[in-house]
Amino acid sequence: MLHTNNTPFAAIGFEQWKPDGTPMACIAARCSLLLHEGAVHYAGTQALVLADEFAGDPHREPMLKAGDLVPFRPGADITVIGSAHAPEPAREFEAAIRVGPLTKRLRLTGPRHWVHDGHWRLSEPEAVTEVPLSWRLASGGRIVGDPDGDADPRNPIGAGIVHPLYTSEKLEISAPQISSAEHPLSLDPARPADPEGVGPVPPWWQTRARHAGTYDRAWQDTHHPLLPGDFDYRFYQVAPPGLQLAGYLAPGMMVEGEGLLPGAARFRFRLPDLMPFAKFSFTDGREVTARLNLDGLHLDLREGIKFDLTWRAWIPSCPAFYRIDLELGRWDEVMAMGLPVPGAEGLEIA
Known part of the structure; x- marks a missing residue:
């Protein structure tokens, strides 16, 4: 042709x-x-x-x-x-891509976890200079402990979701390292924010x-x-x-x-x-x-x-x-x- x-x-x-x-x-x-x-x-x-x-x-x-x-x-x-890069080790930093009229700005953190001490809370992130721009580090993922293996349809490979019935309170659950710079990460691990990223979507x-x-x-x-x-x-x-x-x-x-x-x-x-x-x-x-x-x-x-x-x-x-x-x-x-x-x-x- x-x-x-x-x-x-x-x-x-x-x-x-x-x-x-x-x-x-x-x-x-x-x-x-x-x-x-x-x-x-x-x-x-x-x-x-x-x-x-x-x-x-x-x-x-x-x-x-x-x-x-x-x-x-x-x-x-x-x-x-x-990857997103910080000029020096930082617990949190931002990165952005601009093309013509579009701007996408992300907030990045070092590794952190959801921990339970009476309620689920976020741990302090580690200081890092680089965060891979992977959907694995964004909101979403599998529901931890779900017997059916269900996952967030918006991003099935994300960091993981806490379920009030299925997730053991003894676990430390990886929290998202990538979020929107304009909208803070949800502090309820059972209600994750919209996944944020810049990579292609399957x-x-x-x-x-x-x-x-x-x-x-x-x-x-x-x-x-x-x-x-x-x-x-x-x-x-x-x-x-x-x-x-x-x-x-x-x-x-x-x-x-x-x-x-x-x-x-x-x-x-x-x-x-x-x-x-x-x-x-x-x-x-x-x-x-x-x-x-x-x-x-x-x-x-x-x-x-x-x-x-x-x-x-x-x-x-x-x-x-x-x-x-x-x-x-x-x-x-x-x-x-x-x-x-x-x-x-x-x-x-x-």
């Missing part, structure tokens, strides 16, 4: 059907870059992510990257993997699963294998709340980090001037050219500053659909072409 790729990106063409049965010709592209001495450079390897990637067991370890075989996202995702967690639609007997009998009629494309948004942009990213948008590098060093750069566009061709001679939506910025700060950008486009297909050719231009050049952009129903006038 993807015939020519005249960009340095990794890209793939594929077909997917909408819930109403409309076939869609889709293209997805990914570019890996790095920041070195204040300038953005292409990374050495450009590769697609064909399936979601995890740090280990998907039901125990955090998600690292989302797969690229996604037909459409209604907005842009910003995610970060790495598809079976509540924030995404609620958009997956209804898979009941009626769907199985009358609609399978199509997506259910109440499927919402927000299901494909992998960023946590607070890091989903209404609309899309754009070249030149500012990206800033605070407390996300060793020594709490700050970083700042602009998204590069990269604007891919695609020509969709049909055997009957029709041609449609469209911009791709820049729908993902995925920062990997584990070693230096690396990041992936993802783009996507789709149009309604038919038996006469033939091929996709991917091209790359500068922002001003491509904008001057007046190309349509992908929307929920297909192409829209920008």
